[in-house]
Amino acid sequence: ICILWDCETGKQLALLKTNSAVRTCGFDFSGNIIMFSTDKQMGYQCFLNFFDLRDPQQIEDNQPYMSVPCNDYKITSAVWGPLGEFVIAGHENGEINQYSAKTGEIIKKAKEHTKQINDIQPSVDLTMFITASKDNTAKLFDAASLDHIKTFRTERPVNSAAISPIMDHVVMGGGQEAMEVTTTSTRIGKFEARFFHAAYEEEFGRVKGHFGPINCVAFHPDGKSYSSGGEDGYVRIHYFDPPYFDFELEA
Amino acid sequence: MLLRTISDRYPISISDRDTSTKSKLLGDILREKPQEADGIDSVVVVDNVPQVGPERLEKLKNVIHKIFSKFGKITTEFYPEADGLTKGYIFLEYAAPTQALEAVKNADGYKLDKQHTFRVNLFTDFDKYMNISDEWETPEKQPFKDFGNMRHWIEDQDCRDQYSVIFEAGERTAIFANDAKEPITFEERARWTETYVRWSPKGTYLATFHQRGIALWGGEKFKQIQRFSHQGVSLIDFSPCERYVVTFSPLIDTKEDPQAIIIWDILTGQKKRGFHCESSAHWPIFKWSHDGKFFARMTPDTLSIYETPSMGLLDKKSLKINGIKDFSWSPGDNILAFWVPEDKDIPARVTLMQMPSRHEIRVRNLFNVVDCKLHWQRNGDYLCVKVDRTPKGTQGVVTNFEIFRMREKQVPVDAMEMKESIIAFAWEPNGSKFAVLHGESPRINASFYNVRNNGKIDLLKMFDKQQANSIFWSPQGQFLVLAGLRSMNGALAFVDTSDCIMMNIAEHYMASDVEWDPTGRYVVTSVSWWSHKVDNAYWLWTFQGRLLQKNNKDRFCQLLWRPRPPTLLSADQIKNIKKDLKKYSKIFEQKDRLSQSKASKELVDKRRTMMEEYHRYRETAQQVYQEQKTIRLELRGGVDTDELDSNVDDWEEETIEFFINEEIIPLGDLKLNNLKWQKNSSMGRTCKLHTKDLHIHLGASSHGVK
Numbered sequence: 001i002c003i004l005w006d007c008e009t010g011k012q013l014a015l016l017k018t019n020s021a022v023r024t025c026g027f028d029f030s031g032n033i034i035m036f037s038t039d040k041q042m043g044y045q046c047f048l049n050f051f052d053l054r055d056p057q058q059i060e061d062n063q064p065y066m067s068v069p070c071n072d073y074k075i076t077s078a079v080w081g082p083l084g085e086f087v088i089a090g091h092e093n094g095e096i097n098q099y100s101a102k103t104g105e106i107i108k109k110a111k112e113h114t115k116q117i118n119d120i121q122p123s124v125d126l127t128m129f130i131t132a133s134k135d136n137t138a139k140l141f142d143a144a145s146l147d148h149i150k151t152f153r154t155e156r157p158v159n160s161a162a163i164s165p166i167m168d169h170v171v172m173g174g175g176q177e178a179m180e181v182t183t184t185s186t187r188i189g190k191f192e193a194r195f196f197h198a199a200y201e202e203e204f205g206r207v208k209g210h211f212g213p214i215n216c217v218a219f220h221p222d223g224k225s226y227s228s229g230g231e232d233g234y235v236r237i238h239y240f241d242p243p244y245f246d247f248e249l250e251a
Numbered sequence: 252m253l254l255r256t257i258s259d260r261y262p263i264s265i266s267d268r269d270t271s272t273k274s275k276l277l278g279d280i281l282r283e284k285p286q287e288a289d290g291i292d293s294v295v296v297v298d299n300v301p302q303v304g305p306e307r308l309e310k311l312k313n314v315i316h317k318i319f320s321k322f323g324k325i326t327t328e329f330y331p332e333a334d335g336l337t338k339g340y341i342f343l344e345y346a347a348p349t350q351a352l353e354a355v356k357n358a359d360g361y362k363l364d365k366q367h368t369f370r371v372n373l374f375t376d377f378d379k380y381m382n383i384s385d386e387w388e389t390p391e392k393q394p395f396k397d398f399g400n401m402r403h404w405i406e407d408q409d410c411r412d413q414y415s416v417i418f419e420a421g422e423r424t425a426i427f428a429n430d431a432k433e434p435i436t437f438e439e440r441a442r443w444t445e446t447y448v449r450w451s452p453k454g455t456y457l458a459t460f461h462q463r464g465i466a467l468w469g470g471e472k473f474k475q476i477q478r479f480s481h482q483g484v485s486l487i488d489f490s491p492c493e494r495y496v497v498t499f500s501p502l503i504d505t506k507e508d509p510q511a512i513i514i515w516d517i518l519t520g521q522k523k524r525g526f527h528c529e530s531s532a533h534w535p536i537f538k539w540s541h542d543g544k545f546f547a548r549m550t551p552d553t554l555s556i557y558e559t560p561s562m563g564l565l566d567k568k569s570l571k572i573n574g575i576k577d578f579s580w581s582p583g584d585n586i587l588a589f590w591v592p593e594d595k596d597i598p599a600r601v602t603l604m605q606m607p608s609r610h611e612i613r614v615r616n617l618f619n620v621v622d623c624k625l626h627w628q629r630n631g632d633y634l635c636v637k638v639d640r641t642p643k644g645t646q647g648v649v650t651n652f653e654i655f656r657m658r659e660k661q662v663p664v665d666a667m668e669m670k671e672s673i674i675a676f677a678w679e680p681n682g683s684k685f686a687v688l689h690g691e692s693p694r695i696n697a698s699f700y701n702v703r704n705n706g707k708i709d710l711l712k713m714f715d716k717q718q719a720n721s722i723f724w725s726p727q728g729q730f731l732v733l734a735g736l737r738s739m740n741g742a743l744a745f746v747d748t749s750d751c752i753m754m755n756i757a758e759h760y761m762a763s764d765v766e767w768d769p770t771g772r773y774v775v776t777s778v779s780w781w782s783h784k785v786d787n788a789y790w791l792w793t794f795q796g797r798l799l800q801k802n803n804k805d806r807f808c809q810l811l812w813r814p815r816p817p818t819l820l821s822a823d824q825i826k827n828i829k830k831d832l833k834k835y836s837k838i839f840e841q842k843d844r845l846s847q848s849k850a851s852k853e854l855v856d857k858r859r860t861m862m863e864e865y866h867r868y869r870e871t872a873q874q875v876y877q878e879q880k881t882i883r884l885e886l887r888g889g890v891d892t893d894e895l896d897s898n899v900d901d902w903e904e905e906t907i908e909f910f911i912n913e914e915i916i917p918l919g920d921l922k923l924n925n926l927k928w929q930k931n932s933s934m935g936r937t938c939k940l941h942t943k944d945l946h947i948h949l950g951a952s953s954h955g956v957k
Contacts (some may be wrong), residue, residue: 030886083882125893127872136805142872149868155786155803168865176785199865200858250855 002036014059019044025079028084035087037075046074068104077119082126090117110146124165132161138172152196160216166223168198173214173228193228292348294374299367302336323350401455403471412768414814415448418804418877438473451489454814477520488535490904492543524562538584583631601636613662628678665706677722686722692746712751718742727771736764754798769815780806
């Protein structure tokens with residue numbers, strides 16, 4: 001299901017039932033159109049659905065004004081483009097597609113990752129976005145052209161990545177799923193959030209603390225803190241010390 | 252003729268078409284039906300047979316028969332005569348061609364008496380040799396294949412050793428030059444090998460494995476030097492002199508043509524000799540002497556020693572050693588060590604035998620032996636035989652080390668008893684020390700011993716409660732690494748045995764291998780994808796245990812250092828260099844500093860370029876962003892949300908206080924000096940109370956901004 005909430009009152013404004021699990025959702029820039037994707041499950045295909053909130057009939061009838069089917073590889077993460085013209089979707093096989101919000105056609109494609117895209121997050125001005133992939137890398141793209149700009153490499157699958165709103169930094173979190181690790185790790189508290197310099201592609205810092213893989217990271221809109229949530233069930237919020245803002249790699 | 256006789260006896264008409272009945276009734280007789288093709292291939296010609304007259308012919312025939320029926324059933328024999336005497340050569344026909352072959356193999360060269368040595372040949376051979384053309388064609392001269400300087404890598408100005416890395420689960424193989432800063436890629440190829448790689452003992456060749464055989468690569472550009480065709484090859488071994496390579500394949504092996512193990516001449520590419528092999532359980536099956544002059548293998552109750560380059564059995568005879576369990580060559584001399592277990596009244600013993608004389612230099616009797624293991628010191632100066640015994644009257648097993656001092660007259664032996672079970676043993680490669688890991692997990696101890704000239708074995712030091720299951724000595728001696736590989740999660744201890752100090756204790760989680768470089772300056776620990784599916788990487792350490800690099804490689808499998816050929820410097824030259832070491836150190840340090848600053852300069856330049864590029868991109872993106880401002884305003888109904896603190900006028904800031912905590916502290920006689928409320932930077936307020944004797948800070952948190 002996909003639910004629309006009022007942040008101020010906490011009231012449920014709409015409840016849209018779906019045939020399979022909802023993977024990802026979001027508002028466009030105007031806040032009038034929502035999109036969400038459903039998983040390929042139990043015989044149902046993966047769909048990218050669009051609802052216009054200004055038309056209450058769509059909500060009442062649970063009828064999106066457009067439903068785009070995805071045949072081969074399901075959508076695993078998606079965000080809106082900067083002006084609400086298209087949705088940028090990441091797929092199970094590492095592909096990135098721009099789906100037009102008007103026609104549902106694929107406007108642009110990019111295949112830079114080799115494995116599933118776990119997370120996509122845009123920059124604060126929506127001009128670029130970062131993808132986190134199971135192929136142990138995160139990549140920076142230009143939102144409009146889908147040009148591949150930077151790559152950040154690690155040795156573990158990346159579950160989530162975010163772009164700092166005020167510094168040339170990106171943060172990434174990841175780790176192996178518990179069932180995929182065959183040995184019991186004696187390393188407690190050693191799943192780390194990793195900070196990379198966005199221009200140099202170099203890692204400059206790590207924050208320990210989680211004792212399970214990190215599933216989600218996000219910067220505070222003011223860029224002075226970030227938070228991470230993990231498999232261990234904890235959400236950690238970290239405020240940056242002054243040295244973080246002064247830190248510079250020699251150049 | 253035969254058939255007629257049968258039909259006389261069995262007057263049943265048997266038609267030719269009724270083959271099944273025919274074979275049932277006449278089966279064995281049919282088998283003997285003369286077949287023309289067989290005839291020639293089963294015939295041998297024996298020459299140098301005594302020429303006898305008719306009165307001694309019967310006796311001659313009996314003798315011949317006795318000798319030659321050993322190889323099979325002789326169906327016909329023909330003794331041509333001339334002038335009343337046998338001609339001196341005879342023809343024998345066997346029941347099958349294989350028997351004829353056996354006769355040729357074994358009877359050729361048989362000495363009947365002083366004047367008569369049989370020469371036996373296949374009849375068909377005569378045909379073959381008769382038909383050789385009269386024209387002698389000189390074999391074509393093969394053009395000289397110049398592979399360039401095969402020792403090119405040794406000439407590296409910065410003395411960087413090379414190592415091979417297999418990664419991407421075997422898809423890619425790369426050769427790197429080791430630099431303390433970061434590995435320098437020398438060569439990288441996809442599918443260079445199908446399974447793994449091996450370096451030759453002096454580092455000249457890199458061997459790769461393929462379904463059809465192995466290939467050797469070398470020279471400056473790693474060109475293909477040689478190829479050896481051996482279907483399904485799975486194991487190889489080089490002779491220490493690098494002249495020969497031995498390959499093993501478990502695939503079909505025919506009786507006539509042994510194909511399981513083949514010995515090749517590396518320079519010519521020729522197949523020198525093939526051997527059968529029952530199992531490859533203890534590879535290498537053939538063990539080489541240190542100079543490549545001999546190679547030997549053990550089969551039940553036998554030790555067969557072959558010599559090169561003829562590839563024939565030394566003295567044409569194997570050594571009969573009943574019950575032989577294990578053997579090995581001294582790495583420094585042509586001496587064989589082997590042991591046999593107890594046999595009724597004869598105790599178990601270890602024997603040292605000089606080759607090629609077969610002179611027994613030393614024999615050591617051992618009692619109540621369960622098992623023995625031979626450990627040679629790398630230069631052949633010492634041999635340690637680890638003996639597991641069950642002393643009379645006890646149930647348990649104790650271990651003794653029998654230390655043979657090879658360089659002293661008559662090879663004195665000293666025994667040393669070890670109280671605990673032994674996990675690992677290793678000699679210092681070029682010295683007189685050895686290290687032992689003993690005990691049982693979790694109480695594992697590491698002990699270091701030194702063997703003195705008078706035979707006394709001193710315990711230098713024992714470290715207890717170690718997390719280790721393997722010992723790795725530096726190839727130059729003195730330093731070693733104690734490692735707890737695999738199940739012990741990669742615990743590492745770097746030890747200097749000159750004073751038995753632990754220089755550093757570290758960990759490479761889940762490390763599966765430890766490899767010293769040939770100079771003893773660096774150690775590589777690695778997590779191989781073959782043993783652990785995550786975190787595959789190799790780490791570079793100094794010999795003192797300082798971590799220099801962590802190299803992650805996708806599905807890293809194997810790292811092997813390229814061995815170095817023995818030094819060309821004489822002992823005197825080495826002594827002089829050591830004397831002048833300070834002078835050389837200064838020059839090297841300067842060089843290092845220069846290259847360090849060069850590296851940082853390179854890095855800095857690289858970063859500068861990247862930043863410039865990135866900024867240019869951001870500028871273009873910003874421009875587009877600004878151009879789109881009107882669209883954004885439209886989408887949000889005229890409200891400008893571009894800046895975080897845009898539309899400040901619409902913002903209302905409200906400070907809310909929450910009651911958090913009340914604390915009653917009796918101040919008693921303390922005089923209150925100062926009471927201050929302070930507003931903290933971002934969070935809340937604190938209250939400071941200053942009295943003469945103490946300062947108290949109270950914190951209350953309030954938060955609320957709209």
